[in-house]
Amino acid sequence: GNAKHVERKKLAPGERPQGRLMExxxxxxxxxxxxxxGYDPKRPGFFLFPIDPSANNARVFVVTSAVRTARFL
Structure with a gap:
């Protein structure tokens, strides 16, 4: 990956993603x-699809026990 790449944290104008946006x-x-x-804090984990198309990951399985905070945007 590119160590200098800064992932975007906001949707582009007019972008309409599937699912709920969360941080x-x-x-x-x-x-x-x-x-x-599929976010449910009672489950062991969930898939998150980063909004930055240039990110290193197309999807991430987030282990719930590794989360400090999760909030819908």
Whole structure:
């Protein structure tokens, strides 16, 4: 990956993603903004699709126990 790449944290004007937009802050302080259709804090994890098309990941499985905060935007 590109160490100098800064992931975007906001939707582009007119962009209409599938799922609900949310921001997840992990216990290691990493912040990921993306969309999900399956977030339930009682489950072991959920898939998050980062909103930055240039990000290193097309989708991320987020382990619920590794989350410090999760909020819908």
């Amino acid at each position: 997840v802050t992990c216990k290691d302080s990493e912040v990921i903004v993306g969309t999900t259709t």
